[in-house]
Amino acid sequence: MDEPLTDNRPLRILIADDSDSDRLILKTLLRRLGHEVEDAANGMEALDIFRKSAPDIVLLDALMPVMDGMEAARHIKVLAGERLVPLIFLTSLSDADALARCLEAGGDDFLTKPYSRIIIEAKINAFNRMRLMHRTLSHHRDLIRERNRKLLEEQEIAKRVFDNVAHTGCLDAPNIRYHASPMSIFNGDVLFACPRPAGGMQILIGDFTGHGLPAAIGAMPVAEIFYGMTSKGFSGSDVLREINQKLGRILPTGMFCCAAMIQADFHLNQLQIWNGGLPDGVLLRKNGARENIVSHHLPLGVLGTARFDAGMKIFQTEPGDTLLMMTDGVMEAENQQGEMYGEQRLARSLNEAGQGDSPFETVMAGIRAFTGNQPEQDDLTLFSLGMVEEGELAGVSERLPQSALEGPAEWHCVYEVQDRTLGQFSPLPLLLHICMEVPGLRRKSGEIYTLLSELYTNALEHGVLGLCSDWKATPDGFGQYYAERERRLGDVAGHFIRFTLTHTMTDRGGRLAIVCEDSGSGFDYRKESSAAGSECRYSGRGLMLLRKLGHSLNYREHGTRAEIVYDWHFSEVATREGSTIQQPGGWS
Amino acid sequence: MPIHTHRSEDGQTLTIKIEGRFDFSTHQAFRDAYEHGDEKVTTFIVDLSDTTYLDSSALGMLLLLRDYAGGDNARIRIENCNNDVRRILSISNFEQLFAIR
Amino acid sequence: MTDKPHLDEEALAELQDVMEDEFDVLINTYINDSSDRIAHLRAALEKSDADSFAKSAHSFKGSCINIGAPRLGELCFQAEKAGIDNRLEKAGAMLDAIENEFRQVEGTLRRFLE
Numbered sequence: 001m002d003e004p005l006t007d008n009r010p011l012r013i014l015i016a017d018d019s020d021s022d023r024l025i026l027k028t029l030l031r032r033l034g035h036e037v038e039d040a041a042n043g044m045e046a047l048d049i050f051r052k053s054a055p056d057i058v059l060l061d062a063l064m065p066v067m068d069g070m071e072a073a074r075h076i077k078v079l080a081g082e083r084l085v086p087l088i089f090l091t092s093l094s095d096a097d098a099l100a101r102c103l104e105a106g107g108d109d110f111l112t113k114p115y116s117r118i119i120i121e122a123k124i125n126a127f128n129r130m131r132l133m134h135r136t137l138s139h140h141r142d143l144i145r146e147r148n149r150k151l152l153e154e155q156e157i158a159k160r161v162f163d164n165v166a167h168t169g170c171l172d173a174p175n176i177r178y179h180a181s182p183m184s185i186f187n188g189d190v191l192f193a194c195p196r197p198a199g200g201m202q203i204l205i206g207d208f209t210g211h212g213l214p215a216a217i218g219a220m221p222v223a224e225i226f227y228g229m230t231s232k233g234f235s236g237s238d239v240l241r242e243i244n245q246k247l248g249r250i251l252p253t254g255m256f257c258c259a260a261m262i263q264a265d266f267h268l269n270q271l272q273i274w275n276g277g278l279p280d281g282v283l284l285r286k287n288g289a290r291e292n293i294v295s296h297h298l299p300l301g302v303l304g305t306a307r308f309d310a311g312m313k314i315f316q317t318e319p320g321d322t323l324l325m326m327t328d329g330v331m332e333a334e335n336q337q338g339e340m341y342g343e344q345r346l347a348r349s350l351n352e353a354g355q356g357d358s359p360f361e362t363v364m365a366g367i368r369a370f371t372g373n374q375p376e377q378d379d380l381t382l383f384s385l386g387m388v389e390e391g392e393l394a395g396v397s398e399r400l401p402q403s404a405l406e407g408p409a410e411w412h413c414v415y416e417v418q419d420r421t422l423g424q425f426s427p428l429p430l431l432l433h434i435c436m437e438v439p440g441l442r443r444k445s446g447e448i449y450t451l452l453s454e455l456y457t458n459a460l461e462h463g464v465l466g467l468c469s470d471w472k473a474t475p476d477g478f479g480q481y482y483a484e485r486e487r488r489l490g491d492v493a494g495h496f497i498r499f500t501l502t503h504t505m506t507d508r509g510g511r512l513a514i515v516c517e518d519s520g521s522g523f524d525y526r527k528e529s530s531a532a533g534s535e536c537r538y539s540g541r542g543l544m545l546l547r548k549l550g551h552s553l554n555y556r557e558h559g560t561r562a563e564i565v566y567d568w569h570f571s572e573v574a575t576r577e578g579s580t581i582q583q584p585g586g587w588s
Numbered sequence: 589m590p591i592h593t594h595r596s597e598d599g600q601t602l603t604i605k606i607e608g609r610f611d612f613s614t615h616q617a618f619r620d621a622y623e624h625g626d627e628k629v630t631t632f633i634v635d636l637s638d639t640t641y642l643d644s645s646a647l648g649m650l651l652l653l654r655d656y657a658g659g660d661n662a663r664i665r666i667e668n669c670n671n672d673v674r675r676i677l678s679i680s681n682f683e684q685l686f687a688i689r
Numbered sequence: 690m691t692d693k694p695h696l697d698e699e700a701l702a703e704l705q706d707v708m709e710d711e712f713d714v715l716i717n718t719y720i721n722d723s724s725d726r727i728a729h730l731r732a733a734l735e736k737s738d739a740d741s742f743a744k745s746a747h748s749f750k751g752s753c754i755n756i757g758a759p760r761l762g763e764l765c766f767q768a769e770k771a772g773i774d775n776r777l778e779k780a781g782a783m784l785d786a787i788e789n790e791f792r793q794v795e796g797t798l799r800r801f802l803e
Contacts, residue, residue, distance in 0.1 A: 019752040021719035028708050028715075063747055092751040113754045114700060117707060306670070446641075446672025453643050457612075475619070475652050482615055541680055542644035548679045 011035045011128060012053060016046035016072065017061040017090055025115060026059065026090070033121055043067025047075050054083075057127055059111065061090045062102055070105035077106040084134035086127035155186060158216060166223045169194040170201055173393060177360040178383035188215030189327050189381040190257075192223055194230040199390065200266055202230045202239065205383060206259035206300070207278065207327040218257060218301075221246050229439065233508075233570035236263035237310035240274055240300070242439050244308050247301030256301040260293070260325050263312060266390040271323060272312035276300060279331050280343070282350065284359050286320035290350065293325070305442075321387040322359050329380025330363070333371050341370050360384035408437050409505045416498040422464060423489035428452050431499055438503055440510045440568045447549045448512070448566070454542040455516040455562055456497065461485060463520030463560055464495045469539035495519040509569035515561065522558025591617040599628045605635040610646040610673075618649050622656060632657055634686075637668035642676050654685060665689060693759040695790070696797055700757030716798050719756050723749065723791055730768070730784050734777065742780065743772025749787075756798075761790045 013035050017023045023039050030037045038053060040046040044067040046060065058076055060069040073087050089102040092113040099110065109123060171178060171193045180191050188208035195201045204226050208215035222243050229239045240261050247257055258277030265271075273293055275281060281293030297309060333341040349366030350359060363382060413434060417427050428449065435441050435448050461467045465488040471481040500515040525543065547553050550564040591614060594603040604621045606614060622632065632653060636642070654662045665687045669677065677688055705712050726749040733742040750765035768783045 019748055019755075020722045021715055021752045022755050024711070024715050024718055025704065025707070025755055028711055032707060061751075063744055090751075092747070092754055113751045114757070115755060117703070446675060449641065449672075450643070450676060453611075453641075457643065457645070472648060475656065478615065478648065478652060479619065482612055485612070539645075539648050541647045545644055545676065545679060 011057055011124070012055040013037050013057045013059065013124070014040065014046060014049055014053075014055040015059040015090075016040040016043060016064065016069065017059075018042055018064040019061070022061070022090070022113070022115075026120075029115060029117055029120055030124070033124065035124070043069060043072030043075075046072050047079075050076055050079060055085070056131060057086045057088070057124065059088050059090055060107075062098070070101060073102070073105040073107055082138060084131050086131055088123060088127070159186075162216065162220065162223070165220060165227075166190070166192060169227060173201065175386035175388045175393065176203075176383065177358065177386075178381070179360075179364055180381045180383075181379065186212055186216055187329070187379045188219075189329065189379075190219045190222060190259075191381050191383060192226045194227050196230060196263075197233045200264050201393075202226075202236055203262040203264070203325075203383070203385060204239075204243075204259060205262075205278065205325050205327065205381060206257045207329070207381070208257045209255050214255065218247060218251055218255070221250065222257065222300075234439070235570075236261040236272055236274060236312050238439070238443060238570075240310040241305070241308060241443055244300045244303065244310070245305050245442070248304065251301045256299040258295075258299040258328070260295075261312065262323065262325065262385065264385060264387070266388060266393060269317050269319065269387060271315040271317055271387070273315065273323075274310065274312045275325075279326055279328050281323060281325040282346075282359075283315060283317070284322045284324065284350070286318055288355075291315070293323070305445075317387045319387050319389050323385045323387075324359055324363065324382070325385075326363075326382040327380055330367065330382055333367050333380055335371050341367055345370060358384070408503070409510065410503065412500075412502045414498065414500045416496050418496045419493055422460065422492045422495060422497060426456075427497075427499065428456060431501065434501065435503075435512065438510060438512075440570065441503075441512060444566075444568060450545055451514060451549055451564060451566065452499070454546050455499075455514065455564065458523075458542055458562065459497045459516050459518035459520070462523035463518035464492060464497065465489065466520060466523075468523075472539035506567070509567065512566040512568070514564045514566065516564075517557075517561045520560055522560045525555040525559045525562075590614055591621050593621045595629075601631045601633060602629045603633040603635055605638065607638040609641045609643075610636070610639050610649075611641070611643040612645040615645065615649055619652065622653055631663040631665070634664065634666045635668055636666060636670070636673055639669065639673055642669075642673045647676070647680055647682070650682070650686065693763050695758065695760050695793055697757040697759055701801065704757060713802055715756075716802055719752060720795055720798065722752060723795075726752075727784070727788055727791060730787070733772075734780050734784060737777055739772045739775040739777055741772075742777065743769050746772055758790075758794045761787065761794055764790055 013030055015023060015026050015030070015037060016039070017026065018041050020041075023041070027037045027039055038049050038055065040049055042064045043060070046058070047067070049055070050058065060072055062069040064072075069089060073089075076085065076087060086108045087106055088109045088111055089107045090111050090113070091099070091102070102110065108127065111120060111123065169192050170176070171191065173193065173195075176193060178191060180189060181187070188211055190204065190206040190208070193201055193203045204222070206219075206222065208218050225242050225246060226239055229242060234242075243257075243259075251257075256277075260276070260278045260281060261274040263272040271283070273281070274297060275293055275295040276297035277295050277299035280295070283291040283293060285291070296313070303309075330346070331340060331342055335341075345366065346363060349362055353359065353362040360382065367380070367382075415427060415431060417425065431452050432445065432449050435452075436445055441448055462469070465485060467481060467485055467488070469481075471477040471484070496519045498515075498517045500513075500517075502513040504511050504513075543553070546562075546564060549566070551567045552563075552565045554563045555561065556563065590607045590609075592605045592607070594605070595601070596603075602622065604618070606618070610618075622629075634650070634653070650664075650666070654664055656662075657664055666677065666682070667689045669688065674688070677683070677686075682688065704715065708715050726745055729745040730742060730749070733739075733745060746765045746769035750762050750769060753759070753762035753765055764783065764787045768780065768787060771777065771780050771783060
């Protein structure tokens with residue numbers, strides 16, 4: 001494309017006519033219109049000129065010696081290739097057959113003798129517009145073709161990058177079968193599997209709304225979180241919570257990820273499954289019974305952390321049981337008539353399968369027979385997980401990916417609130433925010449907040465303000481206590497409350513150490529904590545909460561320095577919570 | 589106002605609803621909510637559906653309400669607490685003092 | 690045989706306008722060209738080559754129409770048809786008529802040049 005697309009440059013016009021006088025008239029006419037003209041006395045000469053100077057428009061007499069116009073027209077069309085070179089026949093022919101032959105030979109129009117200046121000018125202009133439009137279209141087509149080539153090339157590179165992130169897992173374990181089309185990532189499908197350090201494995205199958213780049217981008221952080229956390233030992237619920245939060249933050253409203261998390265334990269022979277928005281999975285028992293794994297949750301990236309339910313449903317299994325999960329591409333696979341594969345056909349495929357047939361192969365064969373497609377064209381992801389004896393998976397868990405834990409792990413910070421600010425500002429949201437950067441603490445935000453809040457209240461009220469909870473013994477005293485609190489906050493010059501937070505990683509999780517110091521003269525923490533045992537008192541529960549939530553609580557320096565250690569573990573949650581809640585007896 | 593009250597039609601049940609944080613800053617409003625001297629109220633409902641957080645001073649306030657409502661004979665239900673709030677109440681063994689739903 | 694005028698004055702005026710200084714060249718070119726064509730027609734007739742006769746008549750017709758000599762163009766058209774239909778028995782008389790008409794046109798055109 002060496003010429004500009006919108007040009008007013010003169011056209012190069014080739015004319016071929018064996019009549020010298022006609023040629024002379026036409027040449028003069030066209031030159032007067034501002035065009036460059038070359039002329040030939042027969043078809044052969046015209047072809048030579050055409051090859052040399054590639055004119056924009058050709059005017060050809062039909063009947064000429066040596067090579068007539070029709071034959072020249074055919075050659076010119078071939079030489080022009082993709083370029084549109086309008087061919088106009090110059091003629092005094094009057095019979096329709098002869099005119100039709102001119103068009104069949106590749107002619108685009110006629111100019112009849114005698115020549116009219118006005119008609120020649122109009123036709124040349126009309127064909128030039130057509131020529132330019134054709135060139136613009138060709139240019140756009142080439143541009144689109146080139147962009148598409150680039151896009152595919154970029155997708156190929158993106159896919160390689162993605163594969164590096166996503167396929168470090170154990171999708172090749174002997175008990176996993178799966179189908180994911182090579183470019184499924186650009187359909188928004190994800191499938192990850194990762195061994196857990198304590199044995200067993202975790203699998204995530206998902207389907208982002210939308211297609212192409214936006215869907216693929218969402219998959220990257222999901223892969224990072226999934227592999228990073230699973231390999232560290234985090235439970236499926238923890239990983240889900242983290243992914244949900246991340247996607248909620250990065251995805252625009254209306255975009256989310258339908259997904260299922262499967263936590264497989266081959267030692268206990270147990271599956272824990274969370275299905276948020278994927279089609280029903282199927283758990284095929286060894287004895288032929290089938291159980292549907294229904295979606296009970298909203299997709300990932302929809303609900304805020306507070307309302308998100310990461311609870312996984314437990315299924316007891318036996319070796320020989322098989323779990324099938326799929327994206328909705330399976331249900332929506334279309335045949336030639338535009339019908340969808342659907343649940344019923346899936347169930348029928350499984351019903352018709354013989355004893356010992358692989359459920360995965362059965363369903364894949366069912367889909368292929370239905371759509372008539374080659375699997376490469378599918379826009380679907382299907383996988384099966386076979387429950388096996390633990391021993392059969394020896395070696396799988398040794399291939400744990402070495403991925404860094406998301407978020408800060410080892411850190412230390414000091415934050416001190418001083419003077420008037422003590423009465424005006426709560427440092428708690430900020431401190432909580434810092435702690436919540438640690439994924440392992442995020443699921444404990446309620447407890448961490450209570451710890452920080454009770455420490456701060458004690459330091460402020462009993463330390464800095466020197467209030468005594470004895471006042472809270474009666475309803476009126478309760479009121480007086482807070483009235484006094486308000487009064488004393490007016491005079492806190494020279495005071496401070498200092499939080500020192502330290503987070504470290506341990507073998508089983510992490511440890512948050514909180515030190516809270518104040519500038520007060522200390523308080524009788526022994527009395528405060530022992531008094532809480534009696535029901536008639538309205539105060540003293542702060543220390544009890546600190547003690548029960550933390551793993552150790554120590555007061556030093558006459559009560560002006562409180563130290564709390566809070567341990568969290570990669571894979572528990574439920575166990576510890578359960579034991580604490582059910583603890584019987586009165587307050588201690 | 590972060591605290592709203594609602595009387596049942598027969599006047600015997602008073603619902604106190606706390607929005608946002610339930611801590612020392614709400615103590616006067618909370619007390620005002622039940623201390624109106626109306627003898628007819630026999631049952632109190634503390635609705636925590638919109639309560640995001642509850643601290644140890646709120647525990648004290650709940651005990652104040654309990655004593656006001658008759659101590660061991662008090663009929664108080666704590667309803668609709670979120671997980672974090674529920675956990676604080678559980679750790680404090682408030683299940684033994686209140687009907688918590 | 691035809692009531693068309695020997696020369697179309699209007700067409701000639703337009704040509705003059707278009708060609709400007711080259712009008713003389715055009716007229717001379719036409720006259721030389723036409724003489725060649727008449728010689729071609731003659732030769733074709735002697736060889737009884739109806740096809741060649743038709744083609745020459747056709748080309749001659751085109752340039753006559755363009756130059757503004759409609760009557761001569763019409764005579765050429767008759768000759769072309771005779772050639773196409775392979776009826777050369779009257780072609781000799783036609784060619785004579787063409788030649789006569791051409792002489793007349795040529796005379797008038799040359800006056801134009803003066």
